[in-house]
Amino acid sequence: MKYQLLTCLFLGASVTVETDAQSSPPQDWPMFGGNVESTSANPRPSGITADNVTKLARRQIKLDGTVDASAIFLQGVTVHGAAHNVIFLTTTYGRTLALDAESGGVLWEYTPPSYQALAGTRQITNSTPAADPDRQAIYAASPDGYIQKLTVSDGRTVWRASITRLPEREKIASPLKYFQGHVIAVTAGYIGDRPPYQGHVAILDSNSGKLLQVWNSLCSDRTGLLDPDSCPQSQSAIWGRAGAVIDPSNGDIFVATGNGHWNGTTDWGDALIEIDANAARMLGNYTPADTAELDARDLDLGSASPVLLPGGDLIAQGGKDGKVRLLRRKALTGTAPHKGDELQIVSTPSGTDLFAQPAVWEHDGRTWMFAADNGGTAAWELNNAQLQEKWKNGNGGTSPFEAGGLLFVYARVGGLNVYQAASGKPIATLPCGAGHWNSPIVLQGEIILPEGNANDHATSGVLDIWSLSESSTAAR
Numbered sequence: 167m168k169y170q171l172l173t174c175l176f177l178g179a180s181v182t183v184e185t186d187a188q189s190s191p192p193q194d195w196p197m198f199g200g201n202v203e204s205t206s207a208n209p210r211p212s213g214i215t216a217d218n219v220t221k222l223a224r225r226q227i228k229l230d231g232t233v234d235a236s237a238i239f240l241q242g243v244t245v246h247g248a249a250h251n252v253i254f255l256t257t258t259y260g261r262t263l264a265l266d267a268e269s270g271g272v273l274w275e276y277t278p279p280s281y282q283a284l285a286g287t288r289q290i291t292n293s294t295p296a297a298d299p300d301r302q303a304i305y306a307a308s309p310d311g312y313i314q315k316l317t318v319s320d321g322r323t324v325w326r327a328s329i330t331r332l333p334e335r336e337k338i339a340s341p342l343k344y345f346q347g348h349v350i351a352v353t354a355g356y357i358g359d360r361p362p363y364q365g366h367v368a369i370l371d372s373n374s375g376k377l378l379q380v381w382n383s384l385c386s387d388r389t390g391l392l393d394p395d396s397c398p399q400s401q402s403a404i405w406g407r408a409g410a411v412i413d414p415s416n417g418d419i420f421v422a423t424g425n426g427h428w429n430g431t432t433d434w435g436d437a438l439i440e441i442d443a444n445a446a447r448m449l450g451n452y453t454p455a456d457t458a459e460l461d462a463r464d465l466d467l468g469s470a471s472p473v474l475l476p477g478g479d480l481i482a483q484g485g486k487d488g489k490v491r492l493l494r495r496k497a498l499t500g501t502a503p504h505k506g507d508e509l510q511i512v513s514t515p516s517g518t519d520l521f522a523q524p525a526v527w528e529h530d531g532r533t534w535m536f537a538a539d540n541g542g543t544a545a546w547e548l549n550n551a552q553l554q555e556k557w558k559n560g561n562g563g564t565s566p567f568e569a570g571g572l573l574f575v576y577a578r579v580g581g582l583n584v585y586q587a588a589s590g591k592p593i594a595t596l597p598c599g600a601g602h603w604n605s606p607i608v609l610q611g612e613i614i615l616p617e618g619n620a621n622d623h624a625t626s627g628v629l630d631i632w633s634l635s636e637s638s639t640a641a642r
Contacts, residue, residue: 196297198408212609243301244319262314270629278314290337292602364385367419406523407521421439423435438451514539527587544558572584572586
């Protein structure tokens, strides 16, 4: 195998990085988690290894806003008539940016009409865009309650569609998803849970932007967008870091809700729900036996999105009560209420609230799940329909990311921790600033991580890129 030597700047020092001279296989990262299940595991070689991760060159790129979320990536797409590897991000107040991955330069920037009125206010978004499989467009959210389709070539708006009648209360906190001509978005509430709002799932036609279906987690017997004041119940936010997760075999949508009233008929607070995307009707449901206590104690079941484990029948669901519940999908089937009946309950890494989305890694015929909370990171292996803990540490973090047998976990207080995925052995801590729900992606010889906290209401931010690429040899 042939190699080339690259001289890079790393934390002010000149180092030599040995890399494969042959380019890595082409790869996109089109939505949060990389796919509709949000597994956050990159199955292709990234070029980053335990031997070279500490030698990566870091660039800090100033942004026109804080990105309290994750990035997506398209390789070799045409922007302004030229081919680029492009990073797409959405900022707190809805600006969506297209950046050249090599230079860090802004290729285009979309600013929603509401930007001037909302900049600096509490009305924010933490959403991640999703790319159309045709690689000609992306879909992005803004805190005015709209989803917009933007052209990859120049950021032109194809359509804008509203998914709430009260954006001042109903927040778009989670990533968007694309599946078979549909854009799937979910709504939550703002800090403090000021009423009225209801969590709901909105399904839009990707070509026209037409709102096709809505499933409401409260007043679920009513279809379409609700005037939040018209439903006697409030809350039941859908706000997990992965938003809706989708079964790629049939398109069924899975969401988990936060605090809210539960009656097993029309109100589905603190529940996991399976939805038919074509008819926006419930196919299955689960709620813990102590759902009333979860609601009373602000212990949202839906502080994390569901985790669809390989094999088709097992789901893991974390929550703010410090528990991860392993469920059999078949036991959720039907509209009759399903309470309890978990296969297994394990502790979150430190027994505290789970706000991050676990990653799922299929390796050597085995299935692994990784999770991080504010006080720790842990790994489990799935064996005989049980989660067996393989390792755990006391380092907290956001949503983990696996690539090349390494696990990347961003510590909210600053620093990107890198471990051997199978053993938990610490490999490195890459220095960076503090954040909130931000999480990395790792591909094509680069680690891409936004910094910052949307709740600071800043109108500027930072993107970190650690790179093996030759273009990183110049300080920026």
